[in-house]
Amino acid sequence: MRLTYWMYAGPAHIGTLRVASSFKNVHAIMHAPLGDDYFNVMRSMLERERDFAPVTISIVDRHVLARGSREKVVENILRKDKEERPDLIILTPTCTSSILQEDLQNFANKASRISDSDVIFANIDHYRVNELQAADRTLEQVVKYYLDRSHGQETLDQSVTDVPSANIIGIFTLGFHNQHDCRELRRLLRDLDIKINQVIPEGGSVKDLINLPRAWFNLVPYREVGLMTAMYLENEFGMPYVSTTPMGAVDMAECIQQIHRNVNTLAPISSNKKVDYEPYIDGQTRFVSRAARFSRSIDCQNLTGKETVVFGDATHAASITKISIREMGIRVSCTGTYCKHDAEWFKEQIQDFCDKILITDDHTEVGDMIARVEPSAIFGTQMERHIGKRLDIPCGVISSPVHIQSFPLGYRPFLGYEGTNQIADPVYNSFALGMEDHLLDIFGGHDTKEIMTRSLSTGIGLIWDPESRRELSKIPHFVRNKVERNIEKFAQQKGIVNITTEVIYAAREVLGI
Amino acid sequence: MSAKISETLTFECETGNYHTFCPISCVSWLYQKIEDSFFLVVGTKTCGYFLQNTLGVMIFAEPRYAMAELEEGDISAQLNDYEELKRLCIRIKKDRDPNVIIWIGTCTTEIIKMDLEGMAPKLESEIGIPILVARANGLDHAFTQGEDTVLAAMAHRCLEQRLFVRERNGTIQKFPPPLEKEGEFIEYGDHPSLALFGSLPSNVASQLSPELRRQSVKVSGWLPAQRYTHLPSLGNGVYVCGINPFLSRTATTLVRRERCRLIGAPFPIGPDGTRAWIEKICPVFDIETQGLEEREKQIWESLKDYISLVHGKSVFFMGDNLLEISLARFLIRCGMIVYEIGIPYMDKRYQAAELALLRDTCIKMCVPIPRIVEKPDNYNQLRRIRELQPDLAITGMAHADPLEARGMNTKWSVEFTFAQIHGFANARNVLELVTRPLRCNDNLEDLGRTTLVK
Numbered sequence: 020m021r022l023t024y025w026m027y028a029g030p031a032h033i034g035t036l037r038v039a040s041s042f043k044n045v046h047a048i049m050h051a052p053l054g055d056d057y058f059n060v061m062r063s064m065l066e067r068e069r070d071f072a073p074v075t076i077s078i079v080d081r082h083v084l085a086r087g088s089r090e091k092v093v094e095n096i097l098r099k100d101k102e103e104r105p106d107l108i109i110l111t112p113t114c115t116s117s118i119l120q121e122d123l124q125n126f127a128n129k130a131s132r133i134s135d136s137d138v139i140f141a142n143i144d145h146y147r148v149n150e151l152q153a154a155d156r157t158l159e160q161v162v163k164y165y166l167d168r169s170h171g172q173e174t175l176d177q178s179v180t181d182v183p184s185a186n187i188i189g190i191f192t193l194g195f196h197n198q199h200d201c202r203e204l205r206r207l208l209r210d211l212d213i214k215i216n217q218v219i220p221e222g223g224s225v226k227d228l229i230n231l232p233r234a235w236f237n238l239v240p241y242r243e244v245g246l247m248t249a250m251y252l253e254n255e256f257g258m259p260y261v262s263t264t265p266m267g268a269v270d271m272a273e274c275i276q277q278i279h280r281n282v283n284t285l286a287p288i289s290s291n292k293k294v295d296y297e298p299y300i301d302g303q304t305r306f307v308s309r310a311a312r313f314s315r316s317i318d319c320q321n322l323t324g325k326e327t328v329v330f331g332d333a334t335h336a337a338s339i340t341k342i343s344i345r346e347m348g349i350r351v352s353c354t355g356t357y358c359k360h361d362a363e364w365f366k367e368q369i370q371d372f373c374d375k376i377l378i379t380d381d382h383t384e385v386g387d388m389i390a391r392v393e394p395s396a397i398f399g400t401q402m403e404r405h406i407g408k409r410l411d412i413p414c415g416v417i418s419s420p421v422h423i424q425s426f427p428l429g430y431r432p433f434l435g436y437e438g439t440n441q442i443a444d445p446v447y448n449s450f451a452l453g454m455e456d457h458l459l460d461i462f463g464g465h466d467t468k469e470i471m472t473r474s475l476s477t478g479i480g481l482i483w484d485p486e487s488r489r490e491l492s493k494i495p496h497f498v499r500n501k502v503e504r505n506i507e508k509f510a511q512q513k514g515i516v517n518i519t520t521e522v523i524y525a526a527r528e529v530l531g532i
Numbered sequence: 533m534s535a536k537i538s539e540t541l542t543f544e545c546e547t548g549n550y551h552t553f554c555p556i557s558c559v560s561w562l563y564q565k566i567e568d569s570f571f572l573v574v575g576t577k578t579c580g581y582f583l584q585n586t587l588g589v590m591i592f593a594e595p596r597y598a599m600a601e602l603e604e605g606d607i608s609a610q611l612n613d614y615e616e617l618k619r620l621c622i623r624i625k626k627d628r629d630p631n632v633i634i635w636i637g638t639c640t641t642e643i644i645k646m647d648l649e650g651m652a653p654k655l656e657s658e659i660g661i662p663i664l665v666a667r668a669n670g671l672d673h674a675f676t677q678g679e680d681t682v683l684a685a686m687a688h689r690c691l692e693q694r695l696f697v698r699e700r701n702g703t704i705q706k707f708p709p710p711l712e713k714e715g716e717f718i719e720y721g722d723h724p725s726l727a728l729f730g731s732l733p734s735n736v737a738s739q740l741s742p743e744l745r746r747q748s749v750k751v752s753g754w755l756p757a758q759r760y761t762h763l764p765s766l767g768n769g770v771y772v773c774g775i776n777p778f779l780s781r782t783a784t785t786l787v788r789r790e791r792c793r794l795i796g797a798p799f800p801i802g803p804d805g806t807r808a809w810i811e812k813i814c815p816v817f818d819i820e821t822q823g824l825e826e827r828e829k830q831i832w833e834s835l836k837d838y839i840s841l842v843h844g845k846s847v848f849f850m851g852d853n854l855l856e857i858s859l860a861r862f863l864i865r866c867g868m869i870v871y872e873i874g875i876p877y878m879d880k881r882y883q884a885a886e887l888a889l890l891r892d893t894c895i896k897m898c899v900p901i902p903r904i905v906e907k908p909d910n911y912n913q914l915r916r917i918r919e920l921q922p923d924l925a926i927t928g929m930a931h932a933d934p935l936e937a938r939g940m941n942t943k944w945s946v947e948f949t950f951a952q953i954h955g956f957a958n959a960r961n962v963l964e965l966v967t968r969p970l971r972c973n974d975n976l977e978d979l980g981r982t983t984l985v986k
Binding site for chain 1 (some may be wrong): 548549550551552553554555574576577578580581582584585586595598599600601602603604606607611616617619620623624639640642643644669670671672673674675911914928929930931932933934937984985
């Protein structure tokens with residue numbers, strides 16, 4: 020048993036439901052007790068969906084517990100088949116049903132023989148995988164189901180399209196800024212004269228999945244979801260994939276260069292011209308993205324060496340870390356991810372950039388780390404935003420899990436060249452603005468807020484006399500905590516219990532603060 | 533009485549395929565109500581994710597609840613449940629020092645048959661904190677019934693708990709029960725003690741007590757009280773009365789196990805309900821009510837502006853929190869037409885007086901008695917809503933936005949659970965909630981495009 024208050028990634032079935040409800044005309048039936056359909060609430064509230072979430076429960080109650088589901092699951096599948104006429108019904112286990120050890124696979128087989136819809140059983144293990152892993156698996160499972168079937172019937176058209184084309188894999192519901200990212204990626208591919216073969220799962224139709232192999236290559240923007248599908252397609256159909264996340268100017272260029280190589284490999288075969296994207300990258304970086312220009316502006320100079328902490332899913336945490344360091348000169352004191360299953364990749368991505376790496380899904384560990392580092396700004400999830408609030412450190416939200424305010428109505432991609440602009444804004448705005456910073460330093464701050472203990476860890480029993488408190492209050496508030504901590508550390512080392520102004524001066528002399 | 537009602541009211545039962553919150557959500561309001569408690573939900577990630585997503589911002593305010601998240605080793609019994617729970621509870625005791633730990637059993641603990649009830653007394657004596665067990669799981673219960681399971685567990689402790697608290701090796705700070713400020717100046721009738729059950733925010737509780745005080749009825753205690761150490765004394769001869777319609781298990785426990793006498797009354801929701809509630813309590817103590825009629829009239833008078841908005845409008849309850857009968861009764865009295873009352877579970881005995889008042893209200897207002905649909909089927913309900921086109925659908929969040937997009941006015945039913953709706957003074961809040969979508973969409977009328985789906 021684990022004492023938890025909060026989790027970064029949800030249970031496995033949420034991942035399956037996110038994939039299922041992203042496709043068009045796919046219905047998910049959960050084998051679950053009453054009340055487990057809060058996924059519908061999340062989708063309805065966060066995404067502000069106008070349509071009913073295509074998810075229902077085949078309810079597990081006392082009767083089911085006593086006698087097993089018997090025909091109930093099958094009946095519910097057939098009922099949905101009649102009511103909604105979906106292309107596909109995904110029977111989804113939950114943590115409850117997985118302990119019941121009913122043969123859901125068998126129910127799915129049975130129902131699929133009778134119903135007009137295809138029926139598959141989502142193969143996920145609740146005690147082994149989390150939401151993101153489950154989403155990845157389910158997407159692969161659905162794609163594999165349709166391609167293998169078509170392959171078996173020898174109806175699969177494997178000829179590539181005449182013009183360069185791509186599939187975008189991994190855009191789905193409740194994903195962090197996924198809708199905006201998708202639009203941005205479409206624009207990118209259009210600019211590069213690459214036809215979009217399919218986008219899955221969001222808005223995709225399972226009937227079209229058999230055309231996936233016709234694309235020249237696959238683009239997998241996020242680490243978390245889509246990679247398994249891309250690998251399957253590579254193994255099975257020799258389709259190459261590009262998995263560099265096009266986030267930030269540098270990785271943007273890297274991603275486009277990979278696309279470049281892929282297109283040029285196939286171009287001679289289908290008698291197309293070879294392409295050269297370098298001028299495009301150059302033009303976009305110089306003039307469309309304003310982030311490159313921002314990096315060289317005097318504004319950004321003020322950010323040089325400022326400390327920050329980054330935490331989030333593997334994709335966003337790694338990308339934002341790299342952007343902060345490479346493109347803005349910000350010092351990332353610690354970066355981390357809750358995607359423990361992808362720790363190797365994450366470490367490899369950032370090990371040359373950042374000295375401390377934190378792989379954990381325990382938010383108190385993250386909180387304590389932030390309290391120790393006391394950065395000028397945090398980039399993290401909704402949880403880090405709250406940690407920041409308590410410690411009075413500004414926070415930019417860069418990754419799921421998020422609240423409704425991170426589902427903006429306006430256009431806010433994180434990917435692509437517009438994404439570079441959209442990232443630069445919150446990063447810049449999170450730090451105290453340059454001039455304000457100087458003025459506060461010179462005049463000793465203009466706020467009269469009383470200082471309180473804002474640390475997450477408990478106090479260490481030092482006594483500040485009123486005079487020294489006043490002295491401390493002259494220090495600008497955004498560095499005050501840190502100065503306070505350093506003075507206390509200094510006092511502790513010297514064995515001083517009462518902190519007076521003399522101690523402060525002594526500390527500042529020694530520590531140069 | 534129930535036989536008589538059944539002649540005029542019709543009850544239907546559907547498939548039970550409806551959306552509601554898991555009963556463990558009761559943790560969210562109960563931990564705030566019972567200030568010295570700690571709720572430990574023994575369940576899986578699914579439970580935790582639900583709480584995290586539904587409780588939203590409350591999560592970050594260092595809540596006095598946590599998940600004991602079951603891992604693979606717990607499910608396959610490779611780990612010892614008792615030792616695991618002991619480890620967690622000792623940590624909770626160290627970090628928070630609560631006066632009671634409440635274990636919330638979930639579907640998973642039911643299925644793997646974890647003997648929480650058996651382990652609790654043993655661990656309780658070992659670590660010196662009372663441990664209550666409430667099986668608020670989705671296999672048996674819906675949404676607000678979670679509170680029912682907790683209060684039923686707590687009812688067992690009302691007798692013994694005072695003794696127990698004293699025993700706790702002096703670590704307990706002394707919190708004397710709050711004295712009634714004007715207590716000395718109030719002339720109460722000489723009547724047996726009356727305890728009320730149901731969790732209400734403290735200010736609502738302190739609005740209801742004076743309503744009874746006006747009639748010289750003294751409320752000797754509440755289940756639950758603001759602190760666990762202030763549970764009311766119950767037992768033979770104590771009268772009890774419920775304030776919420778979903779507390780049938782608690783009522784049964786109080787009657788059967790604690791030998792209390794239950795006053796069956798409508799629930800104090802709406803001025804009509806509040807008056808009827810008081811009018812059922814007073815005669816039990818041979819007290820004649822005074823000035824109630826005027827008081828009710830006064831409240832109705834003050835609601836005029838809202839009533840003019842809802843009068844003649846129709847409403848459809850999809851059903852998810854068991855407050856439906858009382859709310860429907862109040863809205864009918866306001867002049868609304870109720871097409872359907874969906875409700876997760878209908879205890880005709882516990883709600884008998886409320887059902888009778890519903891019937892009487894319908895007769896009085898000359899409207900047909902709405903169909904009451906137990907364990908509704910949301911899919912069928914949506915079809916009926918499409919046919920009936922009610923002016924307002926009171927529904928869960930899963931259906932609210934999609935219905936709005938189809939040009940329907942909706943009110944999120946969960947808000948009724950969290951808003952202050954009891955007593956004379958809060959009748960306005962109910963109408964505030966009910967009229968909000970109507971007022972809001974009135975504002976938007978001129979914009980056109982009321983349906984936003986293809």
